[in-house]
Amino acid sequence: GESVGLHLPTLSVQEGDNSIINCAYSNSASDYFIWYKQESGKGPQFIIDIRSNMDKRQGQRVTVLLNKTVKHLSLQIAATQPGDSAVYFCAESGGYNKLIFGAGTRLAVHP
Amino acid sequence: DGGITQSPKYLFRKEGQNVTLSCEQNLNHDAMYWYRQDPGQGLRLIYYSQIVNDFQKGDIAEGYSVSREKKESFPLTVTSAQKNPTAFYLCASSTGTGNQPQHFGDGTRLSIL
Numbered sequence: 009g010e011s012v013g014l015h016l017p018t019l020s021v022q023e024g025d026n027s028i029i030n031c032a033y034s035n036s037a038s039d040y041f042i043w044y045k046q047e048s049g050k051g052p053q054f055i056i057d058i059r060s061n062m063d064k065r066q067g068q069r070v071t072v073l074l075n076k077t078v079k080h081l082s083l084q085i086a087a088t089q090p091g092d093s094a095v096y097f098c099a100e101s102g103g104y105n106k107l108i109f110g111a112g113t114r115l116a117v118h119p
Numbered sequence: 120d121g122g123i124t125q126s127p128k129y130l131f132r133k134e135g136q137n138v139t140l141s142c143e144q145n146l147n148h149d150a151m152y153w154y155r156q157d158p159g160q161g162l163r164l165i166y167y168s169q170i171v172n173d174f175q176k177g178d179i180a181e182g183y184s185v186s187r188e189k190k191e192s193f194p195l196t197v198t199s200a201q202k203n204p205t206a207f208y209l210c211a212s213s214t215g216t217g218n219q220p221q222h223f224g225d226g227t228r229l230s231i232l
Contacts, residue, residue, distance in 0.1 A: 016159060040218035051123075051209050051223030052162070059218065097161055101218050105150050105169065106177070109161035 016095060018114040027085040029113050031098035036079060038108075040101035043072060043083045045094045046112070052097060055083070085115075093117045122146065125210050125224035131232045132197065132204060140195045140227045142210030148222075150215030151193035155179060156207040156226075165208075168193055169215050197229060205230050 021027045033041065039060040044052035058065045058072045058081075065072050071084040081098050095114050099107040123144045132138045144151065150169045154162040164177030168187040182201025187193055193212075197204045207228050211221040 042220055044223075049225070051125075051211075051225045054220045054222065057218075057220055099162075105213055105215055105217075105219065105221075106152075106164060106167060107162075107221060109154075109163075111159065111161045 016112050016114045018116055020116045020118060021088050023088060023090060023117055023119050025088055027083075027088045027092070027115060027117075029083045029085075029096050029115065031081040031083075031110050031113075033079050033081060033098065033100040033110070034108070035100060035102075036076070038100035038102070041072070041074060041081050042099045042107065043070075043081075044097045044099065045092075046097065047094045055096075088115075088117050090117050090119065123210060123212055123222060123224035125208075125227050127227060128225070130227055130229045132229060133232050135199045137196055137198050138229065140197070140208055140210075140229070142193045142195065142224060144191055144193075144210075144212045144222075144224075146212055146222065147190070148212035148214055149190070150213045150221075151187065152211040152213075152221060153177075153183070153185065153193070153195045154209045154211065156209055162209060165195065 042057040043055040046052045056067045056072050063074050069086045073082045095112045097112045098110045102108045126141045152167040153165040166185040168174035184196045209226045211223045213219045213221045
């Protein structure tokens with residue numbers, strides 16, 4: 009597979025537990041945020057997004073929380089499964105539909 | 120199925136050679152993007168195009184060139200001026216209207232011979 013994420017921080021969880029992946033963003037003026045999942049050798053896959061007028065948004069098994077006061081974003085995955093193992097990236101809007109990506113966090117799910 | 124197709128999946132470049140990476144989308148998206156991904160780092164923007172016949176430099180455009188002659192196509196050329204081209208290259212597209220998610224292809228891995 010690709011060598012993406014060789015030196016990334018890793019979150020290890022047991023199958024069935026809930027996972028929380030955190031992200032600090034840089035620009036207090038950013039008004040749009042996205043979480044992506046990237047599996048080895050593939051492109052990032054959209055998971056969920058949130059706009060700055062919200063502080064929480066839920067999807068299927070995932071929840072994104074936004075704390076604008078401390079410029080913090082988190083992704084919560086309920087009942088984590090082996091198929092959730094991947095690198096997760098947060099991204100913030102950079103204007104003109106540009107996105108600024110974080111370095112990523114590797115999620116390792118153990119049986 | 121609608122999506123973004125990048126080709127080839129693996130590409131090798133000789134010293135002093137220009138190579139072109141293909142990106143095609145059938146999502147009818149106006150905006151397209153090229154990113155570079157290195158191990159342990161997030162994606163960095165090389166070039167983007169919000170509409171046909173127009174494109175803008177991203178954060179690391181030196182040594183790269185693009186064209187946008189058709190809405191569905193946004194090829195990236197890695198020129199010999201790019202001294203460290205070994206990376207995973209990702210193409211994305213979006214509707215281009217306001218803040219919308221970008222949808223990615225499965226990348227091209229470029230290596231130096």
